[in-house]
Amino acid sequence: MRVTLKDIADEAGVSIMTVSNVVNGNRARVSADTIERIQRIVADRGYVPSASARSLAAKSSRMIGLLVPAADEDSLMISPHNVAILGQIERQLRKSGYHLLLRGIAQPSEVGEALKSWSLDGAVLLNFFDEDIDRLTPGAVGNVSLLAVDSYSDNPLTTGVRSDDYTGALLAARHLLGLGHREIVFASPAITGVGVVHQRYKGFRAAFAEADLTWTERLVTIETATHTTGREVGRRIPTEHPDATAVFATADILAIGIMEGLADSGHAVPDQLSVVGFDNLDLSEYVTPKLTTVAQDIPQKAALAVERLLASIEKQEHPDSPITLDVQLIERSSTGPVRR
Known part of the structure; x- marks a missing residue:
């Protein structure tokens, strides 16, 4: 029994309040x-405080939701990148005494329902379209x-x-242009007028403009950046873009699939086509070529996301601008000089 x-x-001869x-x-x-007597009895009897009771007393659930888009009949959109984010967010929340609830969202209207039905203290939105976030x-x-x-x-x-x-x-793009590539394929999910993919597309195009090319x-x-779709793309590129010498993919998992698809079609990386990804997932070093x-x-x-969210929950601090983190290019063996 509990x-x-x-x-x-x-057993200690004191009140429940004590x-x-x-x-x-x-x-x-x-x-x-x-204090010593109570702590000894707690340890001897294996007492574990009730999380729900603590929540009621503190008027806080200590629960943070990680909300991820999911179609009605499909699984969550948990890409390797999202898995990495999830793991780091859970770790940071655990260190601060919070618990993480993972919840799939089929429709943007379900966000409010999830927040209220689970009595969440806060929530992180991951991989949502910006137009859906705008409507909250x-x-x-x-x-x-x-x-x-x-x-x-x-x-x-x-x-x-x-x-x-x-x-x-x-x-x-600068890296590929510097290696002599001019016929470069841009592989990504559909490009809309705003969002991550849109920014990466703009940056890619800017490299050509600054080089006066x-x-x-x-x-x-x-539709989605997965290894399977990447492999399909890799098989198609030599036929659809026979003059291409390089590919920039907006996600590592997509780039890795493309390399495999190119190999399926008899095209060597980087001798015939160079490939660049985005994210620097652990997988990037496990494939051949790296x-x-x-x-x-x-x-x-993840650490900054949790820090900001908990500051909003505990201190009512609401930032008015996002944090943008620096990135860097990691050169490995999937790119090389263009072969004429």
């Missing part, structure tokens, strides 16, 4: 002997603190943390 505060109080104070660290009016209103989310990762939405409810996507793509549009767009990619600091991104 050991209760009353059980501890009866035990509660000791267990919760309110020991100013409790003698050292009593105070009436829908109530007083729950929100933070969006990798968002370019101007919604003040969700001011968060992102990487410098524009500069990252600029560095990738014209980019002949070689777009390959897909992937040249744009590195973003995922641990720092």
Whole structure:
């Protein structure tokens, strides 16, 4: 049977309130002997405080939601990048005494429902379209603190943390241009007028403009950035873009799939086509050839996201501008000089 505060109080010969104070660290009016006795009994009997009781007392659930888009019949959009973010956010929250709840969101209207039904103290929005974030209103989310990762939405409810996507793509394109490549394929999910992919597309195009070069549009767009779709793209590129000498993919997992698809079609990387990714996931170093990619600091991104969210929850501090983190190009063996 579960050991209760009353059980501890009866054995220690003190009131339930005294035990509660000791267990919760309110020991100013409790003698050292009593504290030692209660702590010994707690340890001997294996008492574990009730999280729900603590939540009621503190009027806080200590629960943070990680909300991720999910179609009605599909699984969550948990890419390797999102898995890395999830792991780092959970670690940072655990260090601060909070618990993480992962929840799939099929429709933007479900955000408010998730916040209220689970009595969340706050939530992180990951991988949402900016137009969906724009539509969130105070009436829908109530007083729950929100933070969006990798968002370019101007919604003040969700001011968060992102990487410098524009500069990252600029560095990738400069690298390929510096190796002599001019016929470069841009592979990504569909490009809209705002968001991460849009910024990477703008940065990529900017590298050609600053070099006074014209980019002949070689777009390959897909529904989602996965290894499977990347492999399909890699098989198609030699046929659809026979003059291409390089590919920039907006996600590592997509780039790795493209390299495999190129190999399937008998094209060597980097001898025949160079490939650059974006994220610098651990997978980048596990594949052959090792992937040249744009590195973003995922641990720092998660740490700052949690820091900002908890400051909003605990101190009512609401930032008015996002944090944009620096990126850098990591050169590996998937890129090389253009072969004439």
